[in-house]
Amino acid sequence: MARAKVLLWACCMLFLATANADSSNFAKGIGVNWGSQVSQNLLPSVVVQLLKDNGIGKVKLFDSDDWTVKAFAGSGIEVMLGIPNNELKRLSDSYDDAQDWVKENVTAHTRDGGVDIKYVAVGNEPFLTSYNGTNTHTLLPAMKNIQKALDEAGHGDKIKVTTPQNADVYDSGTGGPSQGNFRKDIRNIMIDMVRWLDSINSAFLVNIYPFLSLYQNSGFPVDFAFFDGGAKPVKDKDHSYDNMFDANLDTLVWSLKKAGVPDLKIIVGEAGWPTDGNINANNKLARRFYNGFLKKLATDKGTPLRPGHMEVYLFSLLDENMKSIAPGAFERHWGIFRYDGKPKFPVDFSGKG
Ligand SMILES: *[C@@H]1O[C@H](CO)[C@@H](O)[C@H](O)[C@H]1NC(C)=O
Numbered sequence: 273m274a275r276a277k278v279l280l281w282a283c284c285m286l287f288l289a290t291a292n293a294d295s296s297n298f299a300k301g302i303g304v305n306w307g308s309q310v311s312q313n314l315l316p317s318v319v320v321q322l323l324k325d326n327g328i329g330k331v332k333l334f335d336s337d338d339w340t341v342k343a344f345a346g347s348g349i350e351v352m353l354g355i356p357n358n359e360l361k362r363l364s365d366s367y368d369d370a371q372d373w374v375k376e377n378v379t380a381h382t383r384d385g386g387v388d389i390k391y392v393a394v395g396n397e398p399f400l401t402s403y404n405g406t407n408t409h410t411l412l413p414a415m416k417n418i419q420k421a422l423d424e425a426g427h428g429d430k431i432k433v434t435t436p437q438n439a440d441v442y443d444s445g446t447g448g449p450s451q452g453n454f455r456k457d458i459r460n461i462m463i464d465m466v467r468w469l470d471s472i473n474s475a476f477l478v479n480i481y482p483f484l485s486l487y488q489n490s491g492f493p494v495d496f497a498f499f500d501g502g503a504k505p506v507k508d509k510d511h512s513y514d515n516m517f518d519a520n521l522d523t524l525v526w527s528l529k530k531a532g533v534p535d536l537k538i539i540v541g542e543a544g545w546p547t548d549g550n551i552n553a554n555n556k557l558a559r560r561f562y563n564g565f566l567k568k569l570a571t572d573k574g575t576p577l578r579p580g581h582m583e584v585y586l587f588s589l590l591d592e593n594m595k596s597i598a599p600g601a602f603e604r605h606w607g608i609f610r611y612d613g614k615p616k617f618p619v620d621f622s623g624k625g
């Protein structure tokens with residue numbers, strides 16, 4: 273992000289009083305994505321305060337901009353760094369480049385107990401079918417180079433490489449979650465990757481969007497996109513699913529089982545609901561989604577196959593007015609917060625409200 277593009281929102285933002293939030297008591301496991309495809313982004317220091325005020329303890333970035341990352345030093349907020357897809361080829365071809373990347377974007381920030389980095393997310397949904405296989409053979413070598421460079425720089429025990437995948441890397445055909453498996457055209461690569469992630473003790477990062485299911489299928493049962501139990505349950509083996517999120521995540525669990533890594537940790541890299549640009553994209557339904565989702569997360573109920581605590585990054589912190597609208601006009605309206613730091617709709621990140 274060019275510094276010049278940043279508006280001086282700081283003056284007004286710093287006086288924001290976001291009531292009854294206690295930054296020492298971060299909502300357990302709740303993270304948020306902060307994208308940079310905007311003409312005028314908020315100052316990083318303002319975002320740090322915004323997250324603290326709302327009890328959000330983790331942030332996921334899409335690059336590793338120095339000025340942005342630096343702002344999280346000593347904040348207590350855990351940062352997931354990102355590496356864009358257009359860097360994959362370079363980093364897969366050259367271990368020297370991977371070493372430089374780690375030096376400049378990790379080591380520089382972790383000195384003196386600076387920024388709390390736990391994951392480096394390599395690529396962003398690199399296996400989308402719309403990329404025509406561009407990243408198929410560069411992703412895993414790039415991930416391995418970065419991890420090796422992290423290991424050699426002494427970060428390997430704490431910082432792991434992962435990669436955010438769209439849920440379209442697996443499917444279950446017309447069956448339930450138990451029919452799940454990785455997509456045929458990339459199955460062998462996915463199997464290699466998840467086994468490697470498992471071997472280094474990392475996690476599978478997946479983006480799951482009930483909104484998109486609704487958007488793409490006019491016949492999709494609306495209630496199944498939410499968490500208030502109104503949907504007709506779908507039975508699969510011994511389990512019953514009353515929401516799409518659980519069914520989707522368990523399809524991944526089955527895919528991992530079939531790949532031989534049944535216990536690989538899963539992190540939800542993106543989940544959220546847009547507020548404009550489509551008939552189902554509005555504050556009312558976004559509120560319904562987040563309300564149900566955050567309550568579910570607070571109970572640590574998990575899914576039928578992965579009960580327990582779930583690590584999740586909401587999508588997204590703010591609207592991004594320069595995102596491609598090829599997928600739909602809603603793409604620029606994923607923000608939970610407006611640029612004045614106020615949420616677009618009432619939301620309680622602790623899930624207790
Ligand atoms: C560090 O990350 C930034 C931002 O993502 C990138 O532009 C830069 O090329 C990276 N540094 C190295 C040495 O690769």
Ligand SMILES: *[C@@H]1O[C@H](CO)[C@@H](O)[C@H](O)[C@H]1NC(C)=O
Pocket residue numbers: 402403404406
């Ligand atoms: C993928 O292929 C389609 C059809 O050939 C083309 O229109 C599109 O630009 C390609 N996308 C990329 C990212 O190469």
